[in-house]
Amino acid sequence: MNLIDHKQILPPGLMDNSAEFFIHEHEVKALYKGRVWKFEEFPPELIEIIDNDMASNPKAMKALAEWDITDSGEQMRQYIACRFGGFDNNPDICLDGKVQPAEYVDCGRRGRCAYEGKLCSSIVLENGTLTKKEIEVLRQIGLGLLDKEICEVLGIAQDTLRSHKDSLCLKSGLQRKAALSVLAYQYKLI
Structure with a gap:
């Protein structure tokens, strides 16, 4: 069989080590290393990258604390949902491990969320x-x-x-x- 390699835009994380976070069926998930991971299954290196990003963002951490989210796992889950919850063709974590700036996610709370702009991104x-x-x-x-x-x-x-x-x-x-x-x-x- 003679297959032609078409130039296709594949989602981040499908064929490489970048990562794309998204919400599906009310769960935080990631496309990473060629598979979809549920939040509870995230590999340690992914957790570490997000944990470091959270630590470097005191405004977001303050918003999570004000939101009365005290469990570290729930904080991370909400952090990811608010900052990266929309599936797109731009990696949330690049191949070099760098976390990209928060993307605009229309979560349904827009305009009513007390933490808008603190956790999530504006346009x-x-x-x-x-x-x-x-x-x-x-x-x-x-x-x-x-x-x-x-x-x-x-x-x-x-x-x-x-x-x-x-x-x-x-x-x-x-x-x-x-x-x-x-x-x-x-x-x-x-």
Whole structure:
């Protein structure tokens, strides 16, 4: 058989020693060394890397303590879920063992979590970080809603919406609503 090697983008951890964390069936898991690991099965070297990353992030550790999560295993589980819980094609731990910055994960608590921005990452664009309200506006744009509908859904005035859209355009460097819709898709807001 003559197989042609196609250039494919494979998920991190499938064919190498990088790692990708994700949430599946309400469990923290990792794709690492070619297999999916449940949190309880994580190999010691993976635990050590995350443990060191947690130790270097006092703001996140303070948030976990304020959240009243005292068990070290539960702290690590929540830390991973909040910082790396979305499956994507960017490794959370690179081949060299370096932990990447937290990624934006739309966990369902966004806008209501007291620890937002302390444990998790906000959306940081070319010219600034999006506010919670800007993220909500971006999500509605991504869903294809008309301005009037966005105002109704979010309970805001047209002028307020215009201000949020102007800010989104400024921070993203994008000028069209269609481009903002693509941005919403890229950040998995829709």
